[in-house]
Amino acid sequence: xxxxxxxxxxxxxxxxxxxxxxxxxxxxxxxxxxxxxxxxxxxxxxxxxxxxxxxxxxxxxxxxxxxxxxxxxxxxxxxxxxxxxxxxxxxxxxxxxxxxxxxxxxxxxxxxxxxxxxxxxxxxxxxxxxxxxxxxxxxxxxxxxxxxxxxxxxxxxxxxxxxxxxxxxxxxxxxxxxxxxxxxxxxxxxxxxxxxxxxxxxxxxxxxxxxxxxxxxxxxxxxxxxxxxxxxxxxxxxxxxxxxxxxxxxxxxxxxxxxxxxxxxxxxxxxxxxxxxxxxxxxxxxxxxxxxxxxxxxxxxxxxxxxxxxxxxxxxxxxxxxxxxxxxxxxxxxxxxxxxxxxxxxxxxxxxxxxxxxxxxxxxxxxxxxxxxxxxxxxxxxxxxxxxxxxxxxxx
Amino acid sequence: xxxxxxxxxxxxxxxxxxxxxxxxxxxxxxxxxxxxxxxxxxxxxxxxxxxxxxxxxxxxxxxxxxxxxxxxxxxxxxxxxxxxxxxxxxxxxxxxxxxxxxxxxxxxxxxxxxxxxxxxxxxxxxxxxxxxxxxxxxxxxxxxxxxxxxxxxxxxxxxxxxxxxxxxxxxxxxxxxxxxxxxxxxxxxxxxxxxxxxxxxxxxxxxxxxxxxxxxxxxxxxxxxxxxxxxxxxxxxxxxxxxxxxxxxxxxxxxxxxxxxxxxxxxxxxxxxxxxxxxxxxxxxxxxxxxxxxxxxxxxxxxxxxxxxxxxxxxxxxxxxxxxxxxxxxxxxxxxxxxxxxxxxxxxxxxxxxxxxxxxxxxxxxxxxxxxxxxxxxxxxxxxxxxxxxxxxxxx
Numbered sequence: 001x002x003x004x005x006x007x008x009x010x011x012x013x014x015x016x017x018x019x020x021x022x023x024x025x026x027x028x029x030x031x032x033x034x035x036x037x038x039x040x041x042x043x044x045x046x047x048x049x050x051x052x053x054x055x056x057x058x059x060x061x062x063x064x065x066x067x068x069x070x071x072x073x074x075x076x077x078x079x080x081x082x083x084x085x086x087x088x089x090x091x092x093x094x095x096x097x098x099x100x101x102x103x104x105x106x107x108x109x110x111x112x113x114x115x116x117x118x119x120x121x122x123x124x125x126x127x128x129x130x131x132x133x134x135x136x137x138x139x140x141x142x143x144x145x146x147x148x149x150x151x152x153x154x155x156x157x158x159x160x161x162x163x164x165x166x167x168x169x170x171x172x173x174x175x176x177x178x179x180x181x182x183x184x185x186x187x188x189x190x191x192x193x194x195x196x197x198x199x200x201x202x203x204x205x206x207x208x209x210x211x212x213x214x215x216x217x218x219x220x221x222x223x224x225x226x227x228x229x230x231x232x233x234x235x236x237x238x239x240x241x242x243x244x245x246x247x248x249x250x251x252x253x254x255x256x257x258x259x260x261x262x263x264x265x266x267x268x269x270x271x272x273x274x275x276x277x278x279x280x281x282x283x284x285x286x287x288x289x290x291x292x293x294x295x296x297x298x299x300x301x302x303x304x305x306x307x308x309x310x311x312x313x314x315x316x317x318x319x320x321x322x323x324x325x326x327x328x329x330x331x332x333x334x335x336x337x338x339x340x341x342x343x344x345x346x347x348x349x350x351x352x353x354x355x356x357x358x359x360x361x362x363x364x365x366x367x368x369x370x371x372x373x374x375x376x377x378x379x380x381x382x383x384x385x386x387x388x389x390x391x392x393x394x395x396x
Numbered sequence: 397x398x399x400x401x402x403x404x405x406x407x408x409x410x411x412x413x414x415x416x417x418x419x420x421x422x423x424x425x426x427x428x429x430x431x432x433x434x435x436x437x438x439x440x441x442x443x444x445x446x447x448x449x450x451x452x453x454x455x456x457x458x459x460x461x462x463x464x465x466x467x468x469x470x471x472x473x474x475x476x477x478x479x480x481x482x483x484x485x486x487x488x489x490x491x492x493x494x495x496x497x498x499x500x501x502x503x504x505x506x507x508x509x510x511x512x513x514x515x516x517x518x519x520x521x522x523x524x525x526x527x528x529x530x531x532x533x534x535x536x537x538x539x540x541x542x543x544x545x546x547x548x549x550x551x552x553x554x555x556x557x558x559x560x561x562x563x564x565x566x567x568x569x570x571x572x573x574x575x576x577x578x579x580x581x582x583x584x585x586x587x588x589x590x591x592x593x594x595x596x597x598x599x600x601x602x603x604x605x606x607x608x609x610x611x612x613x614x615x616x617x618x619x620x621x622x623x624x625x626x627x628x629x630x631x632x633x634x635x636x637x638x639x640x641x642x643x644x645x646x647x648x649x650x651x652x653x654x655x656x657x658x659x660x661x662x663x664x665x666x667x668x669x670x671x672x673x674x675x676x677x678x679x680x681x682x683x684x685x686x687x688x689x690x691x692x693x694x695x696x697x698x699x700x701x702x703x704x705x706x707x708x709x710x711x712x713x714x715x716x717x718x719x720x721x722x723x724x725x726x727x728x729x730x731x732x733x734x735x736x737x738x739x740x741x742x743x744x745x746x747x748x749x750x751x752x753x754x755x756x757x758x759x760x761x762x763x764x765x766x767x768x769x770x771x772x773x774x775x776x777x778x779x780x781x782x783x784x785x786x787x788x789x790x791x792x
Contacts (some may be wrong), residue, residue: 081544223689267613293619
């Protein structure tokens with residue numbers, strides 16, 4: 001088996017693992033067709049860190065139709081390593097639809113027969129080499145120099161992405177958001193929407209999120225998710241464009257993301273206590289590996305192909321900076337918290353505490369725990385377990 | 397503040413965090429005095445992987461006195477990054493006693509007025525540069541070549557350390573173990589004792605352990621705990637002796653060990669949502685860090701000073717190979733499981749399931765959960781919460 005075949009198999013295993021988690025009721029329904037569009041921010045965008053950025057662009061997709069009063073829109077914010085391909089297929093022959101196709105579409109919990117759904121790539125999206133991603137980040141060309149920004153790109157917060165996305169919604173004619181929805185890093189953005197624009201956002205669906213600020217342990221975890229990049233000599237302080245890229249560091253980083261966003265049960269069911277190769281038992285030689293080590297390493301390498309190392313570092317920082325504790329009092333949106341039972345990154349207690357705090361201020365918060373042993377990623381791959389809760393929350 | 401001062405402060409913070417977790421009732425009791433001794437295995441030791449090793453040596457400490465019938469002995473096995481310095485001080489002026497001094501000593505739960513307590517360094521102990529550690533591993537001189545083994549050292553399992561330690565107990569005149577006790581990797585060894593020598597071991601105290609085999613998720617975690625070493629160019633496929641060592645890789649690896657053996661609550665209480673330096677806010681520059689990132693990085697670097705990179709790789713493998721599922725039926729020891737409530741590495745459900753299985757076979761198992769939000773390390777630093785349970789279990 002050559003390296004390329006083995007990479008494809010690693011990716012295939014990851015995809016299969018995803019498919020296995022998709023709900024049976026979603027089968028047989030053809031996903032809607034979608035296309036990627038690009039939004040150019042009008043003029044310069046000034047970051048929360050105070051730098052004016054020219055030529056800011058982000059990719060986006062829409063599903064459904066905006067009504068005349070412009071108030072049936074739902075914004076779906078993507079997670080840390082995700083993109084704006086939330087639902088549908090670009091072509092019927094695509095192997096997989098967008099990541100939340102189980103939730104978004106005609107007749108689905110986020111019903112595109114009723115609602116106009118928009119999803120957009122964040123600033124510094126980590127996958128700029130994915131042809132369906134458009135983002136502005138360290139890998140983008142700095143108009144002032146004609147070269148990639150690299151580590152000269154200004155610090156951005158998740159709030160910066162939300163501000164750019166607000167300009168997109170304004171351009172699309174959206175007058176009000178029926179809901180801001182997102183998982184993990186997307187849950188952070190959804191909450192930022194409600195904090196920034198309390199009169200604009202009616203509902204927040206905060207899936208596998210931290211609550212109103214990120215926890216110090218998660219700050220450490222986000223650092224660990226990029227440390228292998230900084231450790232890779234090819235990273236070269238972020239100056240690798242036009243040279244060999246720090247792919248090994250990115251792959252190691254993504255491997256750790258996969259491990260920590262899963263948990264004990266899923267890993268046991270998926271890999272078991274088995275060697276990677278039957279003729280290479282781990283007890284026989286120090287380099288012989290278990291199936292779980294081998295599969296996570298290969299999946300990391302496969303995902304590294306579309307990832308930019310610097311963008312990933314900036315995305316980690318943006319998540320670390322999430323803190324709307326000071327904005328909670330002025331927030332108005334009803335919030336639905338959907339933690340996942342076996343989540344190691346943002347365990348359910350964070351959602352319960354945030355909901356208690358919100359209710360104590362006389363505001364509306366509900367919590368529904370997604371059952372399962374798949375870890376953090378249950379919020380993406382098993383969110384359909386909350387289908388009825390989401391539908392009711394958005395419709396009412 | 398220069399690098400050296402800042403390193404010491406990092407270490408001091410870590411030590412302070414440990415002290416804070418020590419129980420109030422332990423204060424005021426002077427720790428016993430101990431000394432390190434060295435055991436040389438008689439003849440060649442043949443590893444479970446089939447290689448004959450000459451000149452195998454391990455360090456050990458004893459506390460208390462062996463009785464005439466040789467049946468009042470307790471073996472304390474150390475954890476992954478620990479050593480045989482389980483209790484006492486070498487000199488009254490030592491800054492800190494052994495790691496479990498709260499549990500081991502005159503009148504303490506493991507009472508050295510009654511019992512003869514032995515602790516020994518494992519094979520491939522990760523701290524061979526600690527002057528109080530003696531171990532045989534990749535960093536040891538291969539008598540056949542006069543050079544360190546490096547990655548030519550044979551694969552070892554935790555079972556190999558237990559076999560060497562059994563020879564030590566035989567040499568000391570121990571006829572029977574009243575208990576084999578250990579936390580984490582030490583809990584694994586304690587269980588191996590009962591699996592290998594069912595008629596020799598009367599009790600097992602399995603603190604923050606996995607049960608009867610390691611879980612695939614933990615296999616992935618153990619790989620992640622050494623991946624930064626393999627990623628460091630100075631590691632050089634394990635051939636770095638006499639050259640500059642892969643200290644950065646080791647430090648990154650130890651940083652991840654600290655993060656994942658803690659949890660949300662402890663990290664929040666210890667570091668909070670604060671910058672590492674008040675004049676360098678994380679939102680102002682991409683390299684400005686939070687306190688948690690900075691402290692974990694410095695603690696990793698400080699601990700790296702006594703760690704050997706290859707030994708750490710071999711220790712990870714030894715833990716990955718832990719599996720006594722096939723031996724459970726012949727085991728006879730009574731087992732006390734002491735999981736920690738907030739443990740992310742081996743959560744309490746593993747202990748509960750193992751205890752159920754053991755009881756279903758007609759054997760004796762108890763479970764007591766150590767309360768707290770300190771993560772896996774609560775099994776080391778807050779084990780005194782189980783003091784009465786341990787005392788009763790061992791005495792009865």
